[in-house]
Amino acid sequence: MNRVQNTKIILWLITGFAAAVGLNRFIFGLGATTNLTDSTPWGLWIGFDVMGGVALAAGGFVMTAIFYIMKREEFHPLVKPAVLTAFLGYMAVILGLLFDLGLPWNIWHMIIFWNPHSPLFEVGWCVMLYSAVLLLEFSPVPLEKYSRYAKIRNFLMKFRFVFVLLGIMLSTLHQSSLGSLFLIMPFKLHPLWYSNILPIQFFLSAVALGLMMVAFESLASHWLYKRKPETSLVEKLGKTVVWVLSIYLIVKIIDILAAGEITIVLNGSWESFVFISEIFISIIFPIIIFSVPKMRRNIKAQWIGSFMVVFGMVFNRINVGGLTMLSITGDSYTPSWMEITISLGVVSAAALVFLFVIEHFNIWDLKPQDPESLPHTAPSFDYSSHAWLGTPDAASLTKFSLAFVLSFAVGMALMPEKKLHGKGIEEITVSRASGIERLLINGNKDDNLVEFPHKEHIARLGEDQCAQCHHLTLPRFIENSCWECHTNMYKPVDYFKHNWHASSSGANIKCDNCHVEGVQRESKSAKNCVDCHPKYDFNNARFIGSQKYFAISYTDAFHQLCVSCHFIKADELNKQNLTECKSCHKVKIHDQVAENLKWKTTLPHFNSVILPNIEKEKNQSEMSKDEKENINN
Amino acid sequence: MESWLEFAKGPLFRLTFAIMLLGLIRIFMLDIWGIYKAYRKAGDKNMPWKLVLSRGLEWFFPVNRVARNRPFYSTFSTLFHIGLLVVPIFLYAHVKQWEKSIGISWITLPFDWAYWLTISTIVFAIALLMGRMFNKSSSFLSRKQDYLWPILLLIPFITGFVCAHLNVNPTYYQFFMLMHVLSGNLIFILIPFTKIAHCVLMPLSQVVCTIAWKFPPETDEAVCSTLNKKGAAV
Numbered sequence: 001m002n003r004v005q006n007t008k009i010i011l012w013l014i015t016g017f018a019a020a021v022g023l024n025r026f027i028f029g030l031g032a033t034t035n036l037t038d039s040t041p042w043g044l045w046i047g048f049d050v051m052g053g054v055a056l057a058a059g060g061f062v063m064t065a066i067f068y069i070m071k072r073e074e075f076h077p078l079v080k081p082a083v084l085t086a087f088l089g090y091m092a093v094i095l096g097l098l099f100d101l102g103l104p105w106n107i108w109h110m111i112i113f114w115n116p117h118s119p120l121f122e123v124g125w126c127v128m129l130y131s132a133v134l135l136l137e138f139s140p141v142p143l144e145k146y147s148r149y150a151k152i153r154n155f156l157m158k159f160r161f162v163f164v165l166l167g168i169m170l171s172t173l174h175q176s177s178l179g180s181l182f183l184i185m186p187f188k189l190h191p192l193w194y195s196n197i198l199p200i201q202f203f204l205s206a207v208a209l210g211l212m213m214v215a216f217e218s219l220a221s222h223w224l225y226k227r228k229p230e231t232s233l234v235e236k237l238g239k240t241v242v243w244v245l246s247i248y249l250i251v252k253i254i255d256i257l258a259a260g261e262i263t264i265v266l267n268g269s270w271e272s273f274v275f276i277s278e279i280f281i282s283i284i285f286p287i288i289i290f291s292v293p294k295m296r297r298n299i300k301a302q303w304i305g306s307f308m309v310v311f312g313m314v315f316n317r318i319n320v321g322g323l324t325m326l327s328i329t330g331d332s333y334t335p336s337w338m339e340i341t342i343s344l345g346v347v348s349a350a351a352l353v354f355l356f357v358i359e360h361f362n363i364w365d366l367k368p369q370d371p372e373s374l375p376h377t378a379p380s381f382d383y384s385s386h387a388w389l390g391t392p393d394a395a396s397l398t399k400f401s402l403a404f405v406l407s408f409a410v411g412m413a414l415m416p417e418k419k420l421h422g423k424g425i426e427e428i429t430v431s432r433a434s435g436i437e438r439l440l441i442n443g444n445k446d447d448n449l450v451e452f453p454h455k456e457h458i459a460r461l462g463e464d465q466c467a468q469c470h471h472l473t474l475p476r477f478i479e480n481s482c483w484e485c486h487t488n489m490y491k492p493v494d495y496f497k498h499n500w501h502a503s504s505s506g507a508n509i510k511c512d513n514c515h516v517e518g519v520q521r522e523s524k525s526a527k528n529c530v531d532c533h534p535k536y537d538f539n540n541a542r543f544i545g546s547q548k549y550f551a552i553s554y555t556d557a558f559h560q561l562c563v564s565c566h567f568i569k570a571d572e573l574n575k576q577n578l579t580e581c582k583s584c585h586k587v588k589i590h591d592q593v594a595e596n597l598k599w600k601t602t603l604p605h606f607n608s609v610i611l612p613n614i615e616k617e618k619n620q621s622e623m624s625k626d627e628k629e630n631i632n633n
Numbered sequence: 634m635e636s637w638l639e640f641a642k643g644p645l646f647r648l649t650f651a652i653m654l655l656g657l658i659r660i661f662m663l664d665i666w667g668i669y670k671a672y673r674k675a676g677d678k679n680m681p682w683k684l685v686l687s688r689g690l691e692w693f694f695p696v697n698r699v700a701r702n703r704p705f706y707s708t709f710s711t712l713f714h715i716g717l718l719v720v721p722i723f724l725y726a727h728v729k730q731w732e733k734s735i736g737i738s739w740i741t742l743p744f745d746w747a748y749w750l751t752i753s754t755i756v757f758a759i760a761l762l763m764g765r766m767f768n769k770s771s772s773f774l775s776r777k778q779d780y781l782w783p784i785l786l787l788i789p790f791i792t793g794f795v796c797a798h799l800n801v802n803p804t805y806y807q808f809f810m811l812m813h814v815l816s817g818n819l820i821f822i823l824i825p826f827t828k829i830a831h832c833v834l835m836p837l838s839q840v841v842c843t844i845a846w847k848f849p850p851e852t853d854e855a856v857c858s859t860l861n862k863k864g865a866a867v
Contacts, residue, residue, distance in 0.1 A: 020651070027735075394670070397663060405655040413648035503635065504803040512800040520725055520744045521797075 004224055004370040005396065008355065009403050011348040016404035018345020020411025021338045025099055033338040037331060040322065042100075044335040047321030048343050049096025052314040053089050054127075054178060055202075058210030059217075060086025060134065061171035064164045078233060080141060080363045081221075082214045084354065086171075087134040092350045093127060099342055119181045126174035133170060137163040142361050175206040182320055190324035192264055192275045195255045198320075204248040205282070205313050211241045212286070212309035219303055221358065225368035234302050238290035241309065249283045271327050274319060282312020341411070370396070428489035430554045432481055443554045444489045450558075450584045469561060482558070485551040495551040496529075634807045641814040642730075649821035656825025657833045664837050671844045680843060689839040706764060709757045716754030717786065720747060721817075726797065751794045758783045758790070778827060785823075788816035 025033040036043050063082035066072050098104040110124040136156060143153040156163075179202030186194055195201060215234045222229040256262055265272055289305035290296050326333055335343075358368055430443035433452070442449035461468060471480060485495045500506035501514070514532070515521040552560070562584060570578040577583055672678070721727060725741040732738040742750070762783040765771045792813035796806055824830060831838075 394663070394667060397666065401659045401663065405652060405659050408655055409648045409651035412651040413644040415644075415647065417643055502803055502806070504807065505635075506803075508803050510800050510802050511806070517800070518744075 002371050003226075004355075005399070007224060008352065008370075008396075008400060011352050011355075012400045012403040013407040014341075014344050014348040015352065016407035017411040018341045018348070019404075020408045020415075021341045022099065022345065024412075024415055025338070025342065026104075030100075030102060033336065033342075035333055035336045035339070037333070039329045040326065040331045040333040042322045042325075043333060044318075044322075044339045044343055045096050045100040047318035047323065048314065049346055050093050050100070051178060051317035051321040053093040053096060053346075054174065055206050055209050055313055055317050056213050056310070057086040057089025057093070058171070058175060058206035059214040060089075060210070061168045061175075062207055062210035063214055064137075065168050068161065068164045069168070074236070075233065077230065077364060078214050078218065078237075080138075081217055081358070082210075083134065083138050084141075084357060084363060085213065085217060087131070087138050088350045088354055090127060090131045090134060091353075092346050094131065095349075096343070096346050097127075099346075119177060119184060122177045123174065123181060126170055126177060130167065130170040130174055133163055133167045137167055141363065142357070144362060145360075172203065176200065176203040178202055185325075188325050188328055189320065190271050190327050191259070191261055192256075192271060193320050193324050195259070197251070197255060201248070201251060201255070204244065204251060205316060208241050208244040208248060208309060209313040211237050211244065212306040215302065216306040216310055219299070219306065221364075221368060224355075225370075227364075227366070227368055229299055231297065231299060231302070234306070235296050238296045238302065238305060242287055242290045245283050245287050245309075249279075249287070252279070252283075269327075271324055274324070278312055278315055278319060281308050282316060286312075427491060429487055430483045430489050432483045441558070443483070448585070451586060452584070468565075483554065486554040486557040487551070488553055490553045490555055492550045492552050492556075634804075634811060638807060638811050638814065641811060641818060645818050646814070649818040653821040653824050657830065660825055660830055661833045661837075664834060664841070668837065668840055668844060675844060685839045685843050689836055692835070692839075706761075709760050709764070713754060713757035713761060716750045716757070720750050720754060720790070723747075724793075724797075748798055751790055751798075755787060755790050755794070758787050782827070782829065785816065785820060789813050789820070792816070 021033065030036060034043060034045075059082040063075060063079050067075050067079045098107065101107060110121060111128070115121045137160070140153050140156050140160070143149040143156070176199035179199035182189055182194070182198055183196070215237045218230045218234055221227055256265060265275060286305045286309045289301050289308075295301040295305075322333075357363065359370060361367075428444045431445055433439040433441040435454075437453075437455040439452040439454045440449050441452050457469075458465075471485070485493075487493050487495075497506075501509055502511070511521060514526045516525045516527075519525045551557070563579075566578045566583070570576055672680070719742065723740065723742045724747055725744070728738050728741045762780070765775055765779060765783075792809040795801060795809045796813060801809070820829075824832070
C-alpha cells in the first residue's frame with residue numbers, strides 16, 4: 001500500500017474510534033467522558049479544538065489579505081488551500097464546541113436571545129458569520145466541476161471581493177475577540193499569560209500561525225502525494241513570518257516588563273518553565289531558522305520551522321485556554337483518554353475531508369491523486385487477505401469502511417463501565433457506631449458525628465420497645481445494628497444479594513429453589529425470605545419496602561427514623577427544638593481535624609468555600625451546669 | 634468464571650455487537666454503491682424495477698417456487714428462521730438486559746412461547762442440518778461453513794434453554810451462560826463477513842442479478858482481452 005492509503009487508513013481508524021467515544025458523550029454526558037469539573041469547566045476541547053482550531057484557520061484571512069489586498073500574485077497557488085483549511089478549521093471548531101457544550105441543542109440560542117455584554121456572544125456570532133462567509137468564499141471551487149451550477153457560481157464570483165473583505169474583517173475581529181474573552185478573568189488566568197493587550201497578542205500570533213499553517217500544508221501535501229515542493233513560496237512565507245514573530249516577541253517582552261512580571265518568568269516554577277519553552281518553540285527558534293537564508297531554503301528546516309510555530313502557538317492557546325488556570329484554581333486536571341480521542345478524531349475527520357476535497361476538486365493546478373484509486377489502475381488482490389476487493393475506488397472504500405467499523409467497535413469495548421453509567425453518588429461503606437450507652441454515629445468517618453444517647457432513649461421509650469427502631473430480623477442477634485444492612489452512606493444497597501445466593505462461591509442454590517418453576521424468573525415470582533430463613537422475624541419488625549429487596553442509604557435510614565419520631569415528640573412534649581437539625585448534629589471536631597482544615601483553607605481554591613462554624617469540643621469540666629443539664633435532658 | 638462472564642457480557646458484547654451492526658450497515662452501503670456504479674456503466678438503463686421488486690418480495694414469503702419442489706425444506710426453513718429471529722430479540726431476559734444498560738425496552742415473549750419456540754428452533758436446525766448432510770444434491774452444493782453455521786447457531790439456543798428452563802446448580806449455570814454469551818458474540822462477529830449477511834443483503838439480491846444482464850453484449854470479450862486471455866471462454 002502506498003503512503004496516501006496508509007495515512008488515510010490511520011485517519012479512518014482514529015475517526016472511527018472517536019466516533020464511538022463521541023456517541024457515548026452524547027448518550028451518557030460530559031461526566032461520563034471527561035475529567036472536567038465545576039472549577040475546571042474548560043479543558044482540552046476548548047484549549048485545543050476551539051482555541052487552537054480558530055488559530056489554525058488564520059491562514060485563510062492572512063492569505064486572502066496578501067493576495068487580494070496586497071496584490072502579491074505569486075501566492076495564488078496557496079490561496080485556495082488556505083481558504084479550504086480555514087473553512088474546515090471552523091467546522092472543526094463548531095464540532096468541538098458541540099461536544100463541549102452541556103446542552104448542545106441550544107446552540108442556536110445566541111441568534112435569538114441576544115446578550116451584547118457577553119464576550120462569548122461576540123465570539124459565537126463571529127464563528128457563525130465567518131463560517132457562512134467562508135462557505136460562500138470557497139463554494140465556487142467545488143461548483144466549478146458541475147456546469148449546471150454555472151449561474152450560481154458566476155453570481156458568487158461577482159461578489160467574491162465582498163466575501164473576501166467580510167472574511168478578513170470578521171476573522172480579524174474573531175481572532176482578537178478570543179483574546180478579549182480572557183480579559184474578564186484576570187484572577188483566574190496566570191499573570192504570565194494575562195495581559196491587557198491579550199487581543200492584540202492573539203491577533204499577532206494568529207497571523208504568524210496562519211502563514212506557517214499554509215506552509216506546513218504545502219509541505220505535507222508534497223510529502224503525501226510526492227508533489228513538486230513549493231520551496232520558493234514557503235521561503236517567502238518564512239521571510240514574512242520573521243517580521244511578524246519579531247513584532248509579537250517585542251510586544252510580549254514589553255508587556256512582561258511593563259507589568260513587572262520578569263521575576264515570575266525566572267522564578268523556576270512549572271509555569272515559568274512552560275512560558276519560557278513556549279516562547280522558544282513558537283517564536284525564537286523559528287525566527288532563527290527563517291532568518292538564515294540557507295536554512296530558509298532547506299526543505300527540512302522549513303518542516304521544522306513551520307511545525308514549531310504551529311505547535312508552539314497551539315500550545316499557547318491551550319495555556320491560555322485552561323492549562324495555566326490550574327495554578328490559580330489549585331485543581332488537578334488531566335484530560336481523560338476519551339477527551340484526547342475526540343480531539344484527535346475531530347482533527348482526523350477534518351484531514352480526511354481536506355484530502356477528499358484536494359483529490360476531487362481543483363485546489364491546486366495539478367490535482368494530487370491517490371495512486372491506487374486512479375481509474376486505469378489494474379485491479380489487484382489484497383495481499384494480506386488474498387481477497388479481491390473490487391475495482392480500485394471500491395477497494396479503498398472497502399478498506400476504509402472496515403477500518404472505521406473495527407475501530408468504532410474497539411472504542412465501544414474500551415468504554416469503562418463505571419464511566420458509562422456515570423459516577424453517580426459516591427460509594428462510602430459505613431462504619432459502625434461506637435460507644436455503649438452513648439453512641440457516636442459517624443458512618444463516613446468525617447468527624448461530623450451525631451451523639452446518640454441510647455440509654456436515655458431506652459429509658460424514655462421503655463425496655464420492651466426495641467422494635468420501634470430495630471428491625472430485629474437477622475438471626476443470632478437479639479437486635480441488629482443499622483450498619484449491617486444499610487451498608488452504604490448515601491446509596492441504597494441490595495441487601496438480598498441475588499448474585500451471592502446464585503453463586504457457587506456463595507450460597508450455591510439452584511434457580512428453582514427460590515423461583516417458582518414454569519414461570520418467568522423474576523423477583524415477583526420468587527419465594528419470600530422467611531420460607532428459607534424461618535428465624536427471620538418480620539412480624540415484629542419495623543420494615544419498610546421489604547418486597548423491593550433494597551435497603552435505603554445509612555443517612556436516609558437515620559433521617560427517616562429519627563426525624564419522623566422527633567416531629568411527633570416535639571408536638572407531644574411541646575419542645576420545638578427537637579425538630580431542629582442541631583438537636584442531633586452537634587458538630588464536634590477534634591483538634592487534629594481542625595488543624596487539618598486550617599491548613600486546607602490556606603490553599604487558593606479554598607477561599608471561595610464557606611466553611612461551617614467550627615465549634616470546638618469543650619471538656620466536660622469546662623461546661624457550665626446549665627449546659628450539662630441540657631445534654632442530660 | 635464470574636469475571637469471565639462479566640467480561641463477555643460487557644466489553645466483548647459491545648465490541649461484537651458494534652461490529653455486527655455497523656458491519657451490516659457497511660456492506661449494505663457498499664452494495665448500494667456497487668449497484669450505483671454498475672448502473673452508471675450499464676449500456677441498457679431500462680431497469681424492470683417493478684419486476685425486481687415483486688421478485689424480491691416473492692422470496693420473503695414462505696410459499697414460493699421452492700415450496701412446490703421441496704415442501705418440507707421450505708417449511709422447516711421458515712419455522713427455523715422465525716425462531717432464530719424472534720427468540721433472541723423478544724426474550725424477556727434479553728429485553729431486561731437492554732433496559733438495565735441503556736433504558737430501552739420493548740414487548741417480550743410470554744414464557745411458554747419462548748419455551749416452545751426455542752425447542753422448535755433447535756429441532757428444525759437439526760432437521761435442516763440432517764437434510765443438508767443426507768440429501769445428495771444439497772451436500773454436493775455445500776461448503777464447510779454451511780455445515781458449521783447450523784451447529785454454531787445451535788450452541789446459544791441449547792445453552793440458553795438450559796439456563797432459562799432447567800434447574801441446574803450454579804456452577805453448571807455459569808458454565809452454560811458463559812458458553813451462551815461467547816457463542817452469541819462469535820455469531821455477532823461472523824454475521825457481516827459470512828453468508829449470514831443475507832439478512833440485510835437479501836432485498837438487494839434481485840437488483841444485482843438484474844443489473845448483471847444490462848451491460849453491452851461485448852462486455853465478456855472486453856474482460857477477456859483485459860486479462861490477456863483473448864478467445865477464452867468466460
